Structures are given as C-alpha cells and as structure tokens.
Amino acid sequence: MELFRIAVAGCGGMANTWVSYAQERDDARIVALVDIAEENAKNMAERYHLNCGIYRDIGEAIKDSGANLVFNVTVPEAHYHITTTALKMGCHVLSEKPMASSPEEAEEMVAIAQEAGKMFAVMQNRRYLKNIRAFHDLIKEGTIGAPGFVCADFFLGPHFGGFREVMDSPLILDMAIHTFDQARFITGADPVSVYCHEFNPPGSWYKGNAAAACIFELSDGSVFSYRGSWCAEGAPTSWESSWRITGSRGTAIWDGIAAPYGEIVADSDSQEFIRKTERVEATLSWSGREGHWGCLDEMFSALLENRKAETDCTDNIKSVAMVFGALQSAKRGQKIALQRE
Template sequence: MSKQHRIVVAGCGEMSNVWIKELLKRDDAVIVGLVDVYIGQAEKVRDAYGLECGVYTGLEQAIVDTGADLVIDVTIPDSHYEISTTAMKHGCHVFGEKPMAATMREARKIIETADATGRSLSVMQNRRYDVNIRGLRELISSGTIGRLGMINADFFLGPHFGGFRDVMESPLILDMAIHTFDQARFIVGADPVSVYCHEFNPPGSWYKGNASAVCIYEMSDGSVFSYRGSWCAEGVPTSWEGDWRIVGEKGTAIWDGIHAPYAEVLASELAADDAAEKKFIRDMVRIEVPLNWSGKPGHEGCLDEMFQALKEGRPAETDSRDNIHSMAMVLGAIESAKSGRKVMLG
C-alpha cells in the first residue's frame, strides 16, 4: 500500500476546489489542514467538503499541529515564494499552481531552498497530460521530421471571465501563455535562449491590459518558437491547447489541440527515390502518430506524476528546476514587450 501523505492546503479560493476534488479521490492523500488569511474562508471550504481537519491563518502552525509532509499551494502568485519556502523548511514537499513565483529571483531562491532542504516543489502544468501531446512529443523525439527549424503555436479565444483577469496588466501572457510556453518546451525538448515580444490590446477588447501578443523565442536546439495569441479573439477559436505547426528538415507535424496529431514527411525519406530530389515540389507521405500514452488526462494526470515522483524519490516532470524555464519565457516576454527589445534568457 502506498504511503498516505498528510496534506495541508494553503489558499482556499476558487482554485482550491479543483485540487481538493482530485485529492479526495486518492488513497495516498489525506487533507489534515486548510490555511487562509481569512479563517472564515477556510471554514467554508472545510464544511463544503465535509472535511475533518483544522483550519488556520498561518502555514507554519498548520504544519506543526498536523504533522503534514505535503503542502498544496493555491495562493496568489505573490505568496508562492513564502508558502513554498516555509513548507520546505518545515519538512514538507510542495505541489503548487503556476507560476512557481512572482519573480525570477524568487524562483531561484525556491530552488536553492529545495536543494538545501532535500524537499521539492512541483508545479501544476496540466496541459502536458494528454494522449495527443504525448504522441506529438514522441514523433518529434523519434526524428521522424528531422531536426527542427520552426515551431508555431496559435492561441485565439474570446473568454469573458470577469473579475481579476479583466484588470490585469498582461492577462494573456501572465495568466494563460505559460501553458503554451511549457507545452512548447515539452514537445520539442528544448529551453528558451531569448525572446522578442510585442504585446498589445486590440480594438474591441474588454480587458484593461494587453490581451494579445506575438512572441518569438530562440530555443536551445537552434529552432525558433513563434507564439501568436489573443484572449479577445471572438469567432473561429482555436482549442485551449493551441494550434501547432512544427517544421523539420524532413517534414512537418500538425496538431490542432483536439484531434490526433499527424505529420507529412518526404517520400524520398521512406523509399530510395533519387528522382524525387529533382522535383519542384517534392512528394510527401502522411504519417499517423501512434497514441501509446495510457495516463490520465489533465489535472489528474499531473497529480499522478507528482505523487509517483515522491514515491520513487525523483524530481517530477514539472519540478521547479524544470519549470523555471517556462516561467522565464513568461517574464522575459513581458520584459521584452515593455522594453521593445530582445531579451536574453538564462
């Protein structure tokens, strides 16, 4: 039988509901404490789920009282550094929401704390956990389309959230684009080197801040990742997973974020055909992508990986040491948009 982790949930806002619902399904997790600066909010969540646990306004006291070994951080980004470092210094691993911190300096100090304490922070990047993106990643890593030259992702949706997103300075990049940026890193197996970003708010936008952006990243494998996105684009939407075109030296892979990905590769790569080399437009062959991944999708799949990593004593796929590169893509894009110049990442 797997170890049952004693869990304190820090932050009892809207996002805590998503985590608590998934945690209650698991045999290896028991919620022993809820923390919120407003004690009434913690009591409300406790009663809504029929939890028999303590409620607290301070994380340190909650850990001491409950003997917790795992903290779920669903507080606001500005609190992530304090919550995660406090938890790790008191012997707890941390599962948290993105972004892992509010600044790169805080993110680096979180990793330093993890190294010093032997504890870890794993970040919820649920869009990695999908059979189609796993198949696309396998296709790319197999070399089927050869060395990559260009990765393109389009993200166009028009959600009317209301609330805090409507008044954020950079709602698309800060609140959503990290998912697509993390997907790009995951799919191609490379990290960002530099970014140039133009951020803007188009006519008809119901957001106060910039809800659209175009970003160009140079990646560590020599490829270029291009992101075009808008959160105020009504009509003909992409999926929430984005619409992808990945161009390699031998062909192109396509994924619309919904259906199974596929590729078209040079026919001459599959059969000896010297004549094909002389054609103006060479013949291509369609390759269907095998979908072999059997994990659970979304939030549940990411949680499975996090808990399995703890069991095996290894870093999770979305460990802070990996996720800091996705965070750098976000903060670098915002810095570039403000400065009007290319920003080096590292």
C-alpha cells in the same frame, strides 16, 4: 497507510480538483485548510466533508496539523510566501502555476527547495494529454527530421472577471506559460532568447495587455513563434493552442483537439517543384490519466520513488524564464537573452 498529511493553501475554485484528488488516495489525508478568507475554507470543509483545522496562516497550519505536504493553490502573488514558508518548515510543495511572480522569487524558491531537500513541483497539466504526448513522440522519433520552425497560435475570448482582468499582463503571465512549457516539452529544447511585443487590442475587456507575439530561439537551433490573444472572440483555437512544426523532412500538425499527424516528403530524390508528401499518423500510446490528475499522479509517483517530478521547479523555472523574459523584452522593445546554468 497515511504517508501524506496535506495542508491545502487557497480554497478557491481551482482547489476543488486538488482536494478531490487527495481524497481518492489511500495514502493521503487533508489535515488543514488555509485561506485568508476563512469562509472559503469553511465552505470547502463542508463541501468535501473534511474534519480538519481551518487557518489563515500557513505556518500555524503546518505547525498545528503536522502537515508534510502543501498544496499551494493560492493566487500567483501569494505563491512565494506559501511555498518558501512550507519548504523551510520541512514540507514538500505541489503548486499551481506560475511558480512565482518574478524571476528573482523563482530563483530563490528553487534554491530554498534544494537547500531543504524537499520537492517543489509545479502544475503543468497540459503536458498530460494523450494527444500532446503523441505529438511529442512524433517529434522525438524524428518523423519530420530536425525541427526548425515551431509555431503555436492561441486565440480565445474568456470573460473571467476577477484578478485576471486587472493584471498588467494577463495573457503572458497567467496563461502563456502553458504554451511555452508545451513547446519545451514537445521539442525537448530550452529557450535561448526572446523578442516579444505585447499589446491590448481594441475591444479588450482586460485592463492589461491581453495579446502578444513572441519569437524564441531554442537550444536546438530552432525558432518558436507564439501568437496569442485572450480577447479574441470568434473562430477560437483550442486551449492547447494550434501547432505547426516544420522539420528537415516534413511538417507535424496538431490543432490541440484531434490526434496529431505528420506529412513527410515521400521521395527525397524527387526533382519536382513541389515534392509529394505522405501522411504519417501519430501513435496514441499514452495510458496515464489526463490533465490535472495526470500531473498529480506524476508528482505523487515522484515523491514515492524519491526522484524529481517531470515538472520539478528545477525544470519549470526554464518555462518561467520564458514568461519573464517575454515581459522584459516587451518592456524594453528588444531581444532578451535567456541563460541559466
């Protein structure tokens, strides 16, 4: 039964995963491909044997095809136009991150989605990994007690070429939202304030600032420290970052690759100078699919169950606030309050 008539906006490399996913579903069909470069859309139609209309304008595509769901896989600068047009025309929207290019756009997009009564959810694929789910559970179950200090290191040196290498803030705007969103997911806490220093290290091949250090105060009283660089060659961390969370009873570790674990105080009454600890392995109980496919599974399940997706815009805007708050802090050289009702 065909429930979802999908218009795909943006036919670049990232769209391949989204199109492949749609084609595996019995309840979905791609009815339109939209790209300002029609050749991109034509190539995608040929690659995936799609018999659908090809358009340069999202409004025309929705009107002609009768689409009721839009995959927004365009570049970040186009997210606002594609998403708001689709929502106003009665479509649900599933979008690549970041949801918007400014906090003002993000707020307006959330308001439009709520007014339209349509889902607007954002791809945060790094929530959907068995190891991060286990890490989340380790913290939620209180294994290390109350979290106090949350640390994430992200050091990689990818040579993308293209738009990322000419952005003003490529690390924070295009990548750090993954780690910021992961911190919210892992701890279950939201941002209260941020102080950020961003810079462009020697040897960087990026035009803009490709490195940053951020300190966030979180709603549970803990502090989240982020250190990152996108021009760090040698000794790379995982794309999922390297994590250390210290709590009132011990420490939880996840290197972003292997299974997470904790080390907790073995005897709280001990008078030793350095108390002995015991290792606690995380339980790998996540049975869903990982990455983009896991996030898309959740989005479609939410649509079918008429509920908000885990990465609904009303939640994701809190991660977006961390991004734009960090950028504002770096620009002003001062701590920025992050408050949203």
